[in-house]
Amino acid sequence: MAAAAPLERPCEGTAVAAPASAPLERLYEGTAPGRGVAAAGWRLCLAHRFEEPRQPYGAGDVSFRDVLRHIGLGLRYFRWWYKKTRIEKKSAFIDLLCAVPLQQIYGCPLGGIGGGTITRGWRGEFCRWQLNPGIYHYGTVIADQFTVCLRCKGQTVYQQVLSIEKPNTLQGWNWGYCGHYAFYHALYPRAWMVYELPGQNVVLTCRQVSPVIPHDYKDSSLPVGVFIWEVENGRDEDVDVSIMFSMQNGMGAKQDKSGGHWNEPFTLEKDGERVAGVLLHHCTRVNPFTLAISAREKAGTGVTHLKAFNPAGLGREVWQDLLHDGRLESPPGKSKLTEKGELTAAAVCASCTVPARGHRTLEMALAWDMPCIHFGSREKLHLRRYTRFFGSGGDAAPALSHYALTHYKEWERKIEAWQNPILENSQLPSWYKSALFNELYFVTDGGTIWVELPPDCCDEDLRGQAAAGMSHLLPVLREYGRFAYLEGQEYRMYNTYDVHFYASFALVMLWPKLQISLQYDIAVTVMNEDVQLRQYLMCGQTAQVKLKNVVPHDIGDPGDEPWQRVNAYLMHDTADWKDLNLKFVLQVYRDYYLTQDSMYLQDMWPVCQAVMESELKFDTDNDGLIENGGFADQTYDAWVVNGASAYCGGLWLAAVCMMCKMAEVLGDAKIQQKYMDILNKGKEAFERKLWNGKYYNYDSSGSDASNSIMSDQCAGQWFLGACGLDQGEFEVFPKSHIVSALRTIFEKNVMSFAGGTMGAVNGMRPSGQPDTSSVQSNEVWVGVVYALAATMIQEGLVEEGFRTAEGCYRTVWEQLGMAFQTPEAYREKKVYRSLAYMRPLSIWSMQLALERRASQAPASTEPIQEALLEPAPPFPHCSGL
Numbered sequence: 001m002a003a004a005a006p007l008e009r010p011c012e013g014t015a016v017a018a019p020a021s022a023p024l025e026r027l028y029e030g031t032a033p034g035r036g037v038a039a040a041g042w043r044l045c046l047a048h049r050f051e052e053p054r055q056p057y058g059a060g061d062v063s064f065r066d067v068l069r070h071i072g073l074g075l076r077y078f079r080w081w082y083k084k085t086r087i088e089k090k091s092a093f094i095d096l097l098c099a100v101p102l103q104q105i106y107g108c109p110l111g112g113i114g115g116g117t118i119t120r121g122w123r124g125e126f127c128r129w130q131l132n133p134g135i136y137h138y139g140t141v142i143a144d145q146f147t148v149c150l151r152c153k154g155q156t157v158y159q160q161v162l163s164i165e166k167p168n169t170l171q172g173w174n175w176g177y178c179g180h181y182a183f184y185h186a187l188y189p190r191a192w193m194v195y196e197l198p199g200q201n202v203v204l205t206c207r208q209v210s211p212v213i214p215h216d217y218k219d220s221s222l223p224v225g226v227f228i229w230e231v232e233n234g235r236d237e238d239v240d241v242s243i244m245f246s247m248q249n250g251m252g253a254k255q256d257k258s259g260g261h262w263n264e265p266f267t268l269e270k271d272g273e274r275v276a277g278v279l280l281h282h283c284t285r286v287n288p289f290t291l292a293i294s295a296r297e298k299a300g301t302g303v304t305h306l307k308a309f310n311p312a313g314l315g316r317e318v319w320q321d322l323l324h325d326g327r328l329e330s331p332p333g334k335s336k337l338t339e340k341g342e343l344t345a346a347a348v349c350a351s352c353t354v355p356a357r358g359h360r361t362l363e364m365a366l367a368w369d370m371p372c373i374h375f376g377s378r379e380k381l382h383l384r385r386y387t388r389f390f391g392s393g394g395d396a397a398p399a400l401s402h403y404a405l406t407h408y409k410e411w412e413r414k415i416e417a418w419q420n421p422i423l424e425n426s427q428l429p430s431w432y433k434s435a436l437f438n439e440l441y442f443v444t445d446g447g448t449i450w451v452e453l454p455p456d457c458c459d460e461d462l463r464g465q466a467a468a469g470m471s472h473l474l475p476v477l478r479e480y481g482r483f484a485y486l487e488g489q490e491y492r493m494y495n496t497y498d499v500h501f502y503a504s505f506a507l508v509m510l511w512p513k514l515q516i517s518l519q520y521d522i523a524v525t526v527m528n529e530d531v532q533l534r535q536y537l538m539c540g541q542t543a544q545v546k547l548k549n550v551v552p553h554d555i556g557d558p559g560d561e562p563w564q565r566v567n568a569y570l571m572h573d574t575a576d577w578k579d580l581n582l583k584f585v586l587q588v589y590r591d592y593y594l595t596q597d598s599m600y601l602q603d604m605w606p607v608c609q610a611v612m613e614s615e616l617k618f619d620t621d622n623d624g625l626i627e628n629g630g631f632a633d634q635t636y637d638a639w640v641v642n643g644a645s646a647y648c649g650g651l652w653l654a655a656v657c658m659m660c661k662m663a664e665v666l667g668d669a670k671i672q673q674k675y676m677d678i679l680n681k682g683k684e685a686f687e688r689k690l691w692n693g694k695y696y697n698y699d700s701s702g703s704d705a706s707n708s709i710m711s712d713q714c715a716g717q718w719f720l721g722a723c724g725l726d727q728g729e730f731e732v733f734p735k736s737h738i739v740s741a742l743r744t745i746f747e748k749n750v751m752s753f754a755g756g757t758m759g760a761v762n763g764m765r766p767s768g769q770p771d772t773s774s775v776q777s778n779e780v781w782v783g784v785v786y787a788l789a790a791t792m793i794q795e796g797l798v799e800e801g802f803r804t805a806e807g808c809y810r811t812v813w814e815q816l817g818m819a820f821q822t823p824e825a826y827r828e829k830k831v832y833r834s835l836a837y838m839r840p841l842s843i844w845s846m847q848l849a850l851e852r853r854a855s856q857a858p859a860s861t862e863p864i865q866e867a868l869l870e871p872a873p874p875f876p877h878c879s880g881l
């Protein structure tokens with residue numbers, strides 16, 4: 001048996017020590033490369049520990065000046081929070097008083113889009129659960145494990161839980177696997193764990209696959225994950241190998257003990273393929289679900305099971321059962337229902353003989369079936385997307401398991417066909433390949449839901465809009481369903497639109513129909529109003545929840561009834577925000593440009609005109625340029641802007657330009673002329689009011705900080721460039737000004753901040769000090785940095801772009817241990833804000849910029865310089881990688 005050992009030093013065993021390489025791998029003592037592990041990705045040794053302790057931004061981190069500035073907000077927020085959480089007993093859409101503590105443990109989530117997700121940690125634990133839509137439960141369930149049993153000549157020679165934990169339940173199991181002999185490698189939507197079994201001459205590689213496949217609207221919706229165990233036998237004798245997959249009925253929450261849960265074994269044979277496992281029926285009143293653990297039976301592979309055991313006990317009966325013959329007892333029939341206070345778990349075991357010096361594969365799956373969902377208000381029943389393929393009766397788990405185990409090879413072929421051209425591009429640095437794919441986790445693990453359009457909704461709520469000109473609204477929503485993801489796991493608002501603006505590149509490039517569907521939903525809300533009055537927390541004024549003809553901030557809180565009640569955000573009255581309407585127009589043209597969907601363009605055109613009409617009132621001096629209102633009236637919602645501004649003014653000019661272009665495409669000469677006139681005037685005003693010879697000033701207010709250098713000052717150009725509208729007759733900003741501004745940002749916001757190693761600070765004073773005039777100006781926003789990097793690449797500053805983005809990747813993934821929970825923001829020291837956030841999906845705009853350059857320029861063979869931040873290649877001693 002493998003002995004347990006402390007984490008800090010190598011455990012028992014005789015492996016040759018690897019040379020110290022990158023910091024995340026330096027504790028690795030193994031030599032095995034594993035089987036089929038991707039070369040690029042995020043890799044670390046299971047014994048790794050992240051050293052830098054960071055804290056969520058809290059009241060204690062606010063300067064005295066900011067305390068004074070926000071005292072009213074603080075009091076109003078506290079009053080609102082108290083009523084919500086203590087009186088109404090609901091959870092707050094942003095809980096500033098109980099932030100989720102940082103756990104540096106997460107790895108690739110399991111599951112497709114919108115069916116819920118289960119995240120495994122990089123040490124293999126099942127630790128983050130989003131089965132109830134948009135609501136996260138954080139907690140490692142100890143019983144959820146893989147255990148290996150090796151037998152030679154009819155004797156068990158090794159049995160080990162593949163976990164470095166030493167928990168105080170299930171103590172009859174052999175825990176404490178030595179982390180120095182295993183590594184984790186993530187390249188979303190796949191991940192690998194390679195375990196050398198000390199002293200056994202056997203190597204296990206577990207490959208975890210989720211069905212996240214670009215341009216696929218069926219399999220990508222499935223709530224399943226597959227684990228392919230590759231077993232390599234380095235011995236000169238055959239070895240019988242069993243992998244046991246155990247799972248608790250539930251997600252480790254208090255409902256697991258609510259009673260009435262039960263388990264039952266199942267087998268399903270279809271098209272000559274047989275799958276066997278156990279169903280764990282989790283019978284809660286709201287959102288009941290069934291978990292299924294299973295394995296594929298095939299010639300030479302036997303599957304056995306244990307339908308129920310107590311995960312809170314010692315677990316000896318399970319351990320001994322497996323130890324005895326490498327199989328489980330496999331009793332037939334259903335388990336009894338759990339009593340209140342009682343937990344239950346089950347296990348499935350796949351076994352085969354691996355010949356001497358040979359290799360075999362065991363295939364296992366986890367599926368979860370929660371077909372019908374209620375949000376917090378419980379007003380409407382929603383059916384998840386996958387129910388159109390697998391039914392909504394709650395009995396789909398066997399079919400889902402069978403489908404996953406018989407289709408994962410096809411998924412992997414498609415994933416490789418998509419990823420390989422990028423992975424094989426030797427010009428791209430390896431950190432970028434990891435960042436690009438791994439940041440994509442948020443498309444599934446952003447509290448994401450993908451549901452069918454409710455039949456009553458189309459008749460009652462949408463008919464008016466369809467009649468109002470959106471002829472493809474119903475066909476699109478019926479065909480592709482409704483998609484929503486949270487602003488962040490801690491900022492619980494769906495489709496926060498000012499942020500989605502950045503993230504939308506991932507969606508439109510990979511699942512364009514979901515972006516189009518999301519836009520239709522926004523278009524519907526533009527036309528609607530909510531006349532209810534409420535007090536806004538930032539400045540205390542009372543106003544309507546939603547006005548007509550403006551884009552909402554978000555489409556609602558999963559704790560309430562999203563789509564039905566929009567604008568969960570009540571910090572500001574966003575009817576007066578300057579960026580939301582513009583971001584709609586910019587996305588409409590960008591989507592059209594990338595998809596060439598002219599129906600969509602036609603349907604969105606009246607909505608674009610309506611929101612631009614609303615926006616025109618912000619041009620208070622009629623100079624063709626909008627003015628900000630002297631409060632934080634845009635995505636930087638705690639950073640005040642006054643007068644003309646680089647950010648909103650730039651977005652405005654880009655949107656006006658796109659209005660001209662759309663009018664031209666649609667043959668609307670009158671509107672085209674109207675916006676041409678505004679554009680010509682506005683361009684002149686923008687240059688006159690904001691250009692200072694080197695960059696565009698933050699705003700034209702003339703305040704102390706108005707000449708700050710904003711990292712996001714070229715956001716308008718970012719979108720223009722992404723749509724090919726950045727040259728010739730469409731040049732909105734003089735090329736030389738954009739390049740000069742980007743160079744200044746690189747010099748000041750990037751290289752003069754944290755030694756150039758942490759990305760770009762939002763605001764920098766010309767003197768080279770971060771702008772501390774607000775609580776957000778001295779933050780780094782990861783999603784903004786990736787967008788800035790894309791803009792740099794578009795403008796030919798390729799090395800600078802990569803250097804800029806690299807700082808964020810290395811800070812988040814390598815330094816702070818925030819893998820698969822990239823935050824919205826961090827400061828140079830000590831704090832971060834809002835874990836697992838939507839905006840960093842903007843990294844896909846870097847990819848778009850690169851693809852665009854590649855299609856234009858003659859091919860270069862020069863690799864992009866890996867900046868000084870690049871560590872040695874992972875595991876250089878493993879030549880097989």
Ligand SMILES: CC(C)CCC[C@@H](C)[C@H]1CC[C@H]2[C@@H]3CC=C4C[C@@H](O[C@@H]5O[C@H](CO)[C@@H](O)[C@H](O)[C@H]5O)CC[C@]4(C)[C@H]3CC[C@]12C
Binds near residue numbers: 634
């Ligand atoms: C009196 C107290 C001791 C002092 C209290 C100070 C605090 C009240 C404020 C200090 C920092 C403020 C927060 C900063 C950021 C926020 C985020 C915002 O929501 C979303 O933010 C995105 C930007 O990151 C934005 O793009 C999205 O559209 C928003 O949905 C909500 C406000 C706040 C949490 C803000 C609240 C007040 C402070 C904590």
